Amino acid sequence: xxxxxxxxxxxxxxxxxxxxxxxxxxxxxxxxxxxxxxxxxxxxxxxxxxxxxxxxxxxxxxxxxxxxxxxxxxxxxxxxxxxxxxxxxxxxxxxxxxxxxxxxxxxxxxxxxxxxxxxxxxxxxxxxxxxxxxxxxxxxxxxxxxxxxxxxxxxxxxxxxxxxxxxxxxxxxxxxxxxxxxxxxxxxxxxxxxxxxxxxxxxxxxxxxxxxxxxxxxxxxxxxxxxxxxxxxxxxxxxxxxxxxxxxxxxxxxxxxxxxxxxxxxxxxxxxxxxxxxxxxxxxxxxxxxxxxxxxxxxxxxxxxxxxxxxxxxxxxxxxxxxxxxxxxxxxxxxxxxxxxxxxxxxxxxx
Amino acid sequence: xxxxxxxxxxxxxxxxxxxxxxxxxxxxxxxxxxxxxxxxxxxxxxxxxxxxxxxxxxxxxxxxxxxxxxxxxxxxxxxxxxxxxxxxxxxxxxxxxxxxxxxxxxxxxxxxxxxxxxxxxxxxxxxxxxxxxxxxxxxxxxxxxxxxxxxxxxxxxxxxxxxxxxxxxxxxxxxxxxxxxxxxxxxxxxxxxxxxxxxxxxxxxxxxxxxxxxxxxxxxxxxxxxxxxxxxxxxxxxxxxxxxxxxxxxxxxxxxxxxxxxxxxxxxxxxxxxxxxxxxxxxxxxxxxxxxx
Numbered sequence: 001x002x003x004x005x006x007x008x009x010x011x012x013x014x015x016x017x018x019x020x021x022x023x024x025x026x027x028x029x030x031x032x033x034x035x036x037x038x039x040x041x042x043x044x045x046x047x048x049x050x051x052x053x054x055x056x057x058x059x060x061x062x063x064x065x066x067x068x069x070x071x072x073x074x075x076x077x078x079x080x081x082x083x084x085x086x087x088x089x090x091x092x093x094x095x096x097x098x099x100x101x102x103x104x105x106x107x108x109x110x111x112x113x114x115x116x117x118x119x120x121x122x123x124x125x126x127x128x129x130x131x132x133x134x135x136x137x138x139x140x141x142x143x144x145x146x147x148x149x150x151x152x153x154x155x156x157x158x159x160x161x162x163x164x165x166x167x168x169x170x171x172x173x174x175x176x177x178x179x180x181x182x183x184x185x186x187x188x189x190x191x192x193x194x195x196x197x198x199x200x201x202x203x204x205x206x207x208x209x210x211x212x213x214x215x216x217x218x219x220x221x222x223x224x225x226x227x228x229x230x231x232x233x234x235x236x237x238x239x240x241x242x243x244x245x246x247x248x249x250x251x252x253x254x255x256x257x258x259x260x261x262x263x264x265x266x267x268x269x270x271x272x273x274x275x276x277x278x279x280x281x282x283x284x285x286x287x288x289x290x291x292x293x294x295x296x297x298x299x300x301x302x303x304x305x306x307x308x309x310x311x312x313x314x315x316x317x318x319x320x321x322x323x324x325x326x327x328x329x330x331x332x333x334x335x336x337x338x339x340x341x342x343x344x345x346x347x348x349x350x351x
Numbered sequence: 352x353x354x355x356x357x358x359x360x361x362x363x364x365x366x367x368x369x370x371x372x373x374x375x376x377x378x379x380x381x382x383x384x385x386x387x388x389x390x391x392x393x394x395x396x397x398x399x400x401x402x403x404x405x406x407x408x409x410x411x412x413x414x415x416x417x418x419x420x421x422x423x424x425x426x427x428x429x430x431x432x433x434x435x436x437x438x439x440x441x442x443x444x445x446x447x448x449x450x451x452x453x454x455x456x457x458x459x460x461x462x463x464x465x466x467x468x469x470x471x472x473x474x475x476x477x478x479x480x481x482x483x484x485x486x487x488x489x490x491x492x493x494x495x496x497x498x499x500x501x502x503x504x505x506x507x508x509x510x511x512x513x514x515x516x517x518x519x520x521x522x523x524x525x526x527x528x529x530x531x532x533x534x535x536x537x538x539x540x541x542x543x544x545x546x547x548x549x550x551x552x553x554x555x556x557x558x559x560x561x562x563x564x565x566x567x568x569x570x571x572x573x574x575x576x577x578x579x580x581x582x583x584x585x586x587x588x589x590x591x592x593x594x595x596x597x598x599x600x601x602x603x604x605x606x607x608x609x610x611x612x613x614x615x616x617x618x619x620x621x622x623x624x625x626x627x628x629x630x631x632x633x634x635x636x637x638x639x640x641x642x643x644x
Contacts, residue, residue, distance in 0.1 A: 062442065064446070125626070128626045129626070132629060135380065135384070135386040135445060135585055139386065139580070139581050140629060143577075144622070146618055147623075150616065151616070151619060154615045257449065257453060260446070299461065302461075305457050305460060308453060309457050311453075312451075315450035319436065319439065320435050320439075
């Protein structure tokens with residue numbers, strides 16, 4: 001009984017472990033490259049927020065979503081519109097409603113508003129989308145991504161599309177992104193061990209059996225979808241205040257694939273999301289070291305193309321030879337207990 | 352009156368292309384359960400093959416070149432990639448196809464450059480004719496007739512040949528079909544070949560309207576094919592065709608009769624229809640009995 005009352009202890013321990021590892025990694029990289037590490041680390045930590053966010057839905061339910069970057073776009077534009085100084089908005093958003101032009105909240109308030117707005121949007125479309133699994137879900141969420149891009153591109157009065165949204169202050173520091181990443185990890189782990197998280201885990205193993213046992217699978221899925229979208233929305237907000245200029249084209253299928261590669265590469269757990277984000281960031285950074293273009297027997301290949309192909313090859317090879325990703329189905333903090341169990345099984349089998 | 356006939360021809364012609372793409376996706380899905388994102392790159396591949404054939408005066412040869420390219424491409428994909436994922440999960444196959452698609456699209460960019468290439472279409476594709484007192488694009492008529500003939504031929508293949516029957520059996524229940532002596536490898540190869548042929552024909556008519564092909568040229572038709580496949584009910588061949596024509600009609604209606612302020616939102620409207628169908632009929636409008644059960 002006491003174990004169930006203190007169920008939050010395990011996710012808390014897991015968060016501390018992952019946050020500690022992140023901190024060590026960040027400090028180590030800073031010591032290694034004091035001058036150039038800042039933007040790379042900030043970008044990486046924003047990726048952690050986004051990928052952990054996607055994990056809440058995709059990792060626990062096992063349903064593919066190509067739509068989450070759409071929520072990232074919504075969060076990014078919400079924060080951009082809110083935090084851009086009214087003096088700039090007076091000219092750039094001259095056709096937008098007056099309250100959007102005059103408003104100027106704190107960064108943290110803007111991020112919370114982005115969380116709420118994406119949560120509401122996700123909850124509304126989620127009512128339809130959580131009915132789908134497998135291929136239909138993949139296609140419909142891809143459709144969602146197209147819709148969001150289509151709507152943002154045609155809402156020039158508030159997004160400035162087809163022009164670039166400019167003048168966003170650079171408020172996302174590395175420690176802001178670090179705090180957000182730890183918060184995302186905590187929320188994701190709390191969800192994983194919550195009633196809904198366990199319900200999704202059950203539905204993933206056998207949906208029919210879970211339903212028959214009285215598990216409200218769609219309710220759990222809707223909760224996961226909404227929470228996950230909202231965290232990705234915050235990631236988008238951090239991203240907006242990091243790169244300082246937005247256009248709808250930034251939030252397309254190619255970016256989606258990068259984030260999905262991170263999740264798939266690491267494995268479908270929260271730890272997997274963090275490890276995958278780190279691994280893919282390291283790989284892309286190494287590939288970015290290639291300058292300009294490479295000559296392959298008369299064929300000039302641009303560096304950007306090499307990165308794209310390598311990421312796609314990673315997906316392909318992981319799917320062929322390592323379907324569970326690097327970490328498989330278990331969180332990092334679950335490994336000691338798992339090894340203990342396995343050793344006990346072996347000794348019991350031996351005796 | 353003439354306006355209505357003209358829009359009807361437009362709708363049928365656009366619907367033909369969507370139906371061909373959707374059917375190509377549905378054939379592979381019904382056998383393997385794979386949603387093939389790389390289908391877009393098969394369409395693009397056919398486009399580049401036709402660009403390579405520039406100067407070819409016989410239009411049937413141009414069409415054949417595209418079809419052969421995408422059919423061989425589809426078979427190569429199956430042999431090199433998907434055969435290794437036969438026992439993998441649905442999600443794994445789907446993501447692998449996305450990855451293959453990205454690799455191919457990037458390869459097109461490296462090989463042919465990002466800028467569009469002009470395909471040498473015969474002059475008649477730009478001409479209009481008077482049919483029953485209405486001026487219509489000759490290309491639209493040829494699109495509709497060719498699609499009709501191809502669908503009829505496919506129907507004959509599925510109903511009258513051993514391989515066709517094996518394909519339908521595998522679509523119903525792959526493991527049972529194998530127990531009945533259907534050779535799995537041959538059936539899967541046949542499904543990919545049919546899918547590639549359909550992609551090639553779709554590519555010929557899709558690229559004809561603009562006359563150009565670029566590395567992401569197949570993305571839009573793939574998207575429309577996806578929508579049609581989900582609306583028609585995943586795995587249902589007839590559903591894919593019907594929904595493809597329906598989608599063509601819907602888009603033509605929006606483009607022709609909706610106010611100008613709405614037309615930029617065509618994609619959004621179309622996906623909204625998809626979401627509504629999904630809520631009301633989760634198995635699609637024309638759900639096949641075996642999968643609905």
